[in-house]
Amino acid sequence: MTTTEIIHDMGRRARKASRLITRLNTAEKNAVLSGMASALESHAPAILAANRRDMEAGQDSGLSAAMLDRLLLNEKRIADMVRAIRELVGFNDPVGRILDTKVRPNGLTIEKTSVPIGVIGIIYESRPNVTADAASLCFKAGNACILRGGKEAIHSNLAIATALMEGGRSAGLPEDSIQVVPITDREAIKIMAQMDQYLDMIVPRGGYALIEAVVQNARVPVIKHAHGICHVYVDAGADLAMAEKITVNAKCQRPGVCNALETLLVHEAVAAEFLPHLAQTLAGQKVEVRGDAATQKLIPGCVPATEQDWSTEYLDLILSIRVVENIDAALDHIAEYGSHHTDSIITPHEDHAKRFLREVDSAVVLVNASTRFNDGGELGLGAEIGISTDKLHARGPMGLEELTTFKYIVRGTGQVRA
């Protein structure tokens, strides 16, 4: 078969599975999840053996230490996957929520009800745990899924999916509900992105090239999990100790993630007092600072920031800093260079907080708190499949509810339209 035929066949089978999944009630779905978790445990030796193949190939091909660490599975990481699936059992079923009800004057009753989306494609990179996390979340929400992970993790991903299907099947999981695409070249992504007859949604999670490979070719609706160029704006009058604590946390607590701080904006009225002290603290954390002209004057040895810096997601211990003359300039900077992800203002002024929260067009906007709180767990939303950088359907943390859609259920007694 050609690559296209193989992937279309997977799509056809996933569509069929998705129709059968809609017949399962909450208890039946939870039994499937429990079966998946147990099978992951009992398949651990096979999964670890598959992972060793991937690790050896990765070492041979010269993957970086960081990449190899992401690829690695061990007993603890398998236990984490198992625990995450068992936690899902206890979560409310996102399907069947009544979102709105109406009785019309003609007697029709209308229920807007949450339902599964259908078939979801997930395209991701090297972490094999995503295979278990994404498949179980999609299934809890009543969806079939087609998973296309990174080529480095292909044996691990196939072994995990085999375990999930085997454990689920015995508890009533329809065949083909979880499928891993065995073809790991870019062509497979293109075919998936165009396969709108079988796929209802694609969630790409990864770097620019991966997201672009999906978006360029997509006929299927895409919910991107792309980059975060996140800002903290320190307003005039801000509590500077708080501002420093938040800046350091947002930049340093986990610099490689999308909700980490990339650009700090500082009101000119507090720059001279704030920046020199901050610079010392950041130096202690080994953060490289790149500043505009005003920042360079206040921070000895500061690297000059270029235009490119304002649009760069470093994902590293680098921070760009710009001094602005007022909140309008801060809002303009964020509108021009931000990625609509997560932005925070540090201010005691309620009117400034309100303007910032209203006018900054980002998934999560904060006042006097770290950007690192854009996270499903931290916002109290439960497990997430990722953080959407799109505005439609899912914005910010994308959890179980965002893996459902809705339909209008209308009951009548013979009504016709006049």
Added chain:
Amino acid sequence: MTTTEIIHDMGRRARKASRLITRLNTAEKNAVLSGMASALESHAPAILAANRRDMEAGQDSGLSAAMLDRLLLNEKRIADMVRAIRELVGFNDPVGRILDTKVRPNGLTIEKTSVPIGVIGIIYESRPNVTADAASLCFKAGNACILRGGKEAIHSNLAIATALMEGGRSAGLPEDSIQVVPITDREAIKIMAQMDQYLDMIVPRGGYALIEAVVQNARVPVIKHAHGICHVYVDAGADLAMAEKITVNAKCQRPGVCNALETLLVHEAVAAEFLPHLAQTLAGQKVEVRGDAATQKLIPGCVPATEQDWSTEYLDLILSIRVVENIDAALDHIAEYGSHHTDSIITPHEDHAKRFLREVDSAVVLVNASTRFNDGGELGLGAEIGISTDKLHARGPMGLEELTTFKYIVRGTGQVRA
């Protein structure tokens, strides 16, 4: 300027306008809408003159009578546009709804709040009233819009947009909030569809070629308003008088719209009793029937249905009919050929109704009611910009709430992540 430069410049200006619109409160937005309505009234002579140019050009180029009727504006149609905008003033503001609130153990307060989407592109065909309807709906939800109507209506559309902007401007409407693309070739659609730096969403409303021109090229998220292949399934035991009344209403009340019936499925146990009588009634309504072999035996002179018929949206007084052996066959047929739009079952059996409502993957599913009820007004949802045939973000009638998205507003007192 090139076409690309012109349209990108419109996008840049719309983006700027959308930031300014977020500063308007409900009363200010309503004042703008009132200004728009009054200006439409006072500009009526100019709009009618522009429409005469379009009508003359349409006659010269041989547009059909139906097309010319869609293109025509007169005093009454302008009054309808004005009334629709004045009604919008009374509607609840879809922006600023608190969709969820949480207080976290660390003291962070979280409000999930509805906000404007930003800049919306609407791509449509010949009816110039869409210009006023879409622009006012988009604005009520806090969005700027870029409108690309059909080339036949270009002078009408420009005159309407000029009136809306003039009336709105004097009440505080930011410049460039409503723009009509003056370029009417397909190239303009392609450029809009790829302009994801300025457009947050595109809503294409129209025939297959128009939708395809958007989807093929889209980087911008698209909410399609495409075709409806709607079904009625008459179950064994159904009240056949009710079934006939609903069938005739769904097919004949307005055959040219997307929620009209296209394929009737009939359980074999009732076909012999139901179909001959139905055929007589349909003949009285000048409906052409195309049936499968079983239907042909029961309806003298029935045209044989081909495979193509099951996938055809006639939008005309034509009905395809298929006899099925049970509800499973009906569900299979709808899964195979349906367009996920609107489907209805006529049955007294609650278990069959439940299966149909759960398993048919359509925006609106009905029991014992006409498919024609898939409509914002009929479902009690208010004004609509159209009927989405997509599953994400908006499904079925797309009204003011679907012209908003949300953000998470987080307030802290210096919280950082541990």
